Amino acid sequence: MFNDYFDITGLVSRYQPMIKDNPDLDFAIKQQLSDCTQGLKLELIKSNPYTEIELALLNAELEFDEKAATSVRFKNDIISYQRFISQAQLPSDKKYWLKELTVLDDKVNKLNQQKRKITAIKTKHNHLLTHWRKQYDKAHSKWQLEAIRQFQEKFLSELNDWLEQIKILSEVVESLGLEPGYLLDFSEGKLTLSDVEKLKKWAEYLPNDEGVKSLCEMLGKLRQVTLSDKIETIKKTINMPEMVFDGDSKQEIVGLKLGKDLEHVLPSELALMSDPETSILFDLKYLESSLMCFDMAGISIDHAEQVVEQSIQKEDKKGPMVICIDTSGSMHGSPETIAKALSLYLTTQAKKEQRDCYLINISTSIEILDLSQGYSLSSLLTFLQKSFHGGTDVAPAMRHGINIMKNDAYENADMLIISDFVMSSLPNDCLELVEQQRIKGNRFYSLCIGNAFMTNRLKTHFDSEWVYNPSNSSITELIKFQNDVIDSAIII
Incomplete structure (x- = not known):
C-alpha cells in the first residue's frame, strides 16, 4: 500500500545519468525510500487522531459478541x-439515535419475555455498531490519505532538493578531475542537505580559485610512485619456436623409399609398364610394396614452453598520509575554508588511491580522525566542521602524528601541515623526532596560507614548504626560493 504513494519514477528518470554513473547513489535513494516507508508507518500510528475512538469501537464490538x-x-x-x-466533524445524527433509544425503551417495556427483550436490544445495538464502523473507516481513510499525501510531498521535495544539490556538487568535483563516486560515498553513511551545502562550499574553492586548483594538483603528487631498489627474481614461462619435420605434409623430397604410392613412384619404375614383358615385374613390385618412390615430407614450426628466471624492480606504493589542519583563531575565515577544502580533496584522493589517511585538527589542543579503516562522508564532514579558534601550537599534533607513523599501518607515511604558521618555533624534542622519522623514510611537508611567514630556521625542517597567498592566488615554494637566493649570493 505505502509504496503506491511513493512513486519516484519521474524523479529518478530526471537524474538517471547521474544515478547510472554512481551505483552507491542508487542504493542510497532506495534506502531513503525504504526508511521513508517505515517512517510513514510509524507516523500514521503515532499521529492517528482516532486512536481512542478506535479502541472504544473495538471494545464495543468485542463485548457485543461475547456478552448479552x-x-x-x-x-x-x-x-x-x-x-x-x-471529533471527525461529521453531520450530527444525535436526534436519530435518541429517537431510536426511546422507541427501543418503549418496545422493551411492552415485551414480557426476557429473550425477546434481549433480541430487540441486540438488533438496535448491531445497527449502531455497523453504522459506527462504516463511519469510522470512512473518516480514518480520509485522514490517512491526506497524511500520506503530505508525507509524500515532503519526502519527494526533500529528495529532489537533495539530488539537485548532489548534481551541482558532482559538476563541481568533476571540473577538477575527481570522480564523483569517490567523493559522494553513500555506501557508509548518509548526507543531509546541510552536509551537502557545506561540502559544496568547500568544494567550490577547488575549481574557482586557480591557486587552490594548482595546490591540489601539486599536493596530490606528493610521494609519487618510485622504483624500489629491491630487485626480485621471478620465474616466467615463455614460448620458444622450433622447426620440426612433418611426415603428413608432402611439401619437399627428402629421399627415397619402397612403397606403392603411384603418385610418387620414380619414372624408372613407371617405365616397366611400357614393355609387356616387364609390366609383370611392375605388378609384382606393386603387390609387394617394393616400388622405388620419392620420400616426401614438410617442415612446421612448433612452440615449446620454457621456464626462465627474470629480475624485476618493484614499484613502491604511495605511503599513507597524516594531515594536520590548523583551525586556530588566526585561520578564521578564508584561510580555514581553503585549508578544509584542500583536506577534503586530499582525503578523497587518498581513498581513491587506497592510501590510509589520518587527520589531526590542531590549535592549542588536537582532535583526530583515523580514516584507515574506511569512513562515511558524513563523519569526515563532521570532523572538518570543527574549529577551535584559539592559539596555535603545532608541536602536540606533530608528536601525535609521528607516534602514528611508528605504527605498521603508517610506515613510510607523509605528513602535511596546513597552517598560517603564526606560532612560536618548534621545540627541540619535536625537531629530533622529525629527523629520526626522516631517516626511516618519512617525509614532512608544510603549506602556509597567508602572508605571515615563520623564521627561516623553521622552514628548513620540512622536505618541502609552500606559501599560498589567497589575495592573488600565488604559490611560492620557500625552500626553492632559499636555494635561489643562496645561488645568487655565490655568483655575486
Missing part, C-alpha cells in the same frame, strides 16, 4: 459514537 445485550451498554456506545462524530 443490555440497554445500558447500548446507551454508553451511543455516547461514544456521538463523541466520534463530533
